[in-house]
Structure formats: structure tokens, C-alpha cells
Amino acid sequence: MKILITGGAGFIGSHLIQRLVTQRHEPVVLDNLSTGHKENVPNGIEFHVEDCRNVKALKNASKGCEFVYHLASTVGVEKVLGNPRECIENIIESTHAALSLGIPGMDFSTSEVYGKNTKILTEDSELVYSSKARWSYAASKLIGEWLVKSEGWKTVRLFNIVGPKQNLGYVFSNFVNRAANNETITVYGTGDQVRTFTDVRDAVNIFDTLRSVDFDVVNVGGTHTTTVKELANTVIGTLNSNSNVVSVPYSKAYAKGFEDVFEDCLVRIPDLTRLHALVGAYKYTPLENTIRDTAAV
Numbered sequence: 001m002k003i004l005i006t007g008g009a010g011f012i013g014s015h016l017i018q019r020l021v022t023q024r025h026e027p028v029v030l031d032n033l034s035t036g037h038k039e040n041v042p043n044g045i046e047f048h049v050e051d052c053r054n055v056k057a058l059k060n061a062s063k064g065c066e067f068v069y070h071l072a073s074t075v076g077v078e079k080v081l082g083n084p085r086e087c088i089e090n091i092i093e094s095t096h097a098a099l100s101l102g103i104p105g106m107d108f109s110t111s112e113v114y115g116k117n118t119k120i121l122t123e124d125s126e127l128v129y130s131s132k133a134r135w136s137y138a139a140s141k142l143i144g145e146w147l148v149k150s151e152g153w154k155t156v157r158l159f160n161i162v163g164p165k166q167n168l169g170y171v172f173s174n175f176v177n178r179a180a181n182n183e184t185i186t187v188y189g190t191g192d193q194v195r196t197f198t199d200v201r202d203a204v205n206i207f208d209t210l211r212s213v214d215f216d217v218v219n220v221g222g223t224h225t226t227t228v229k230e231l232a233n234t235v236i237g238t239l240n241s242n243s244n245v246v247s248v249p250y251s252k253a254y255a256k257g258f259e260d261v262f263e264d265c266l267v268r269i270p271d272l273t274r275l276h277a278l279v280g281a282y283k284y285t286p287l288e289n290t291i292r293d294t295a296a297v
């Protein structure tokens with residue numbers, strides 16, 4: 001099947017291309033290379049270096065495609081805070097453009113949409129925000145969800161997807177990189193923040209399966225919870241690193257000016273009942289393997 005991947009030159013897209021190729025599909029990539037890299041798109045894959053908001057280019061790229069994975073998005077809270085209008089508009093307009101193709105598809109949303117809710121998060125959990133600007137990213141992604149819902153697209157909410165080739169702006173890739181170089185690892189706040197980390201190769205297998213099952217929104221995340229402090233120690237232990245771990249207060253953790261607009265999510269754990277009902281019991285890659293593979297790249 002010919003399948004369009006918007007944002008396919010990014011971290012998740014690059015792994016999704018590989019998965020689809022091994023399943024004998026024909027991925028077509030559209031990416032403006034704002035945060036993606038052309039090396040992430042193997043030779044032989046049809047590649048359109050275009051912005052997802054360019055409907056004409058999108059239509060041209062989508063010729064013959066029967067499904068759209070819509071990954072093109074501004075990613076990460078910091079980016080949105082740095083240039084709110086451009087990022088918020090980009091998220092919403094790119095989704096609108098992808099939807100205008102009239103092809104079935106999957107939107108990639110984020111666990112950020114749950115906001116500060118610290119309960120185990122089912123797809124129906126409450127979305128808890130404050131007035132801090134941090135939540136503009138979540139709110140933009142949420143509008144994307146509502147847009148695609150109106151056209152019968154599927155939405156996946158991603159919980160900390162990690163692995164080889166992820167940029168260093170995220171805690172997992174950052175810790176692995178520092179540990180591999182025996183550099184100091186910095187834990188923000190108490191380090192008791194709770195997350196699950198899911199290997200991107202597991203995630204893309206799941207996205208492949210989810211294409212052909214029926215649902216509207218589903219969490220995609222891991223079953224194993226860990227605190228950020230524990231993650232630091234696991235990474236150090238797995239890589240036999242000499243790194244030490246220091247705690248820094250939030251006031252020193254973020255770029256200047258972000259302290260007033262940012263607040264952390266202290267606990268973010270997915271309920272995976274719906275996911276496992278859709279894809280069956282999935283055997284996840286152990287975190288240590290993901291750490292080793294990420295360090296090896």
C-alpha cells in the first residue's frame with residue numbers, strides 16, 4: 001500500500017519508514033526539514049521537501065496514497081514557547097491541510113494533552129491545565145485531535161517515545177548521551193517525576209497495526225514506570241558510565257524567561273487497556289536494550 005508520512009524525516013518518521021518498508025508498503029515522505037533530517041529518509045523512498053501547510057504540494061505527494069500518518073508538527077513545549085504564534089498556527093494548519101486530502105489517516109498527538117493530571121491516564125481522563133503558556137502546545141495538539149475526529153481519523157497520544165536518533169532535547173536521549181560521554185547528568189527538581197519510556201521501534205510496530213483497526217483515540221506508551229532519578233541510574237548502570245548525577249532547581253533548569261511560563265508534569269502514566277485490546281498484549285523492548293542501542297548510534 002502507498003502511504004504518506006507527513007513529517008517523515010523526523011525521529012519517529014524515520015523508524016516508521018523502516019517498519020513500513022519491511023512490511024512491503026510504499027511510504028512517501030513529505031517534510032520541510034525544519035527539525036527533520038534528509039539522512040532519515042533512505043534512498044529510493046519518494047521524498048517531497050515541502051511544508052505540510054502547502055496543500056498543493058501535499059496533494060501532489062499524496063497521489064495514489066491510501067493512508068496518511070500525520071507526524072508533521074512543531075514538537076516540544078520549548079519550541080512553542082519560543083515562537084508561540086508560528087508554532088500554534090503550524091500545528092493547527094498542518095493538521096487541517098493533511099485532513100483536506102480526504103484520505104483516511106492517523107494524527108500523532110501527545111500525552112501533554114492530559115496536562116497536570118497525575119492519575120493513571122485513560123483516554124477519557126480529565127485534561128487539567130493552568131493559565132501558564134506551557135499549555136499552549138497541549139491546547140494546539142488538542143485542537144488537532146478535535147479536527148481529525150470530525151473526519152473520522154484516528155488519534156494516538158504518545159507518552160515519551162525514545163530510542164536511536166532522537167534529538168538531545170529530551171530526558172532519555174540527553175541522559176544516554178551524557179552517560180556515554182561520562183558527563184554530569186542533571187536532574188530537574190527532585191527527580192521524582194514519573195514517566196514511562198517506550199522504544200520507538202515498538203511504537204512504530206504498534207502504529208502499523210493500529211492502521212487497520214477501528215478506534216478514535218488511544219494512548220501509546222510503556223508499561224514500566226520509572227522516576228527521572230531512577231532513569232539516570234539505570235542509564236549509568238547500563239552503560240557502565242562514570243557520570244555523576246546532580247539535581248538542579250527548576251529555576252535553573254530552563255532557558256531564561258521560561259521559568260514563569262513553564263511547569264513540569266510530575267506524574268504521567270498511561271492506562272494501556274484500550275491499546276492492548278486493539279493490538280493484543282505487546283512485548284516491549286527492555287529499557288536497557290533501548291539505552292544500549294541509543295548510545296550505539
Ligand code: UDP
Nearest residue numbers: 160169170171172174186187188193228264
Ligand atoms: N528532565 C530532567 N533533566 C533533563 C531533562 C529533563 O530532569 O536534563 C526532566 C523533566 O523535568 C521532566 C522529565 O525529565 O520531568 C521528562 O522531560 P522531557 O522533556 O523529556 O519530556 P516530558 O515528559 O516532560 O514531555
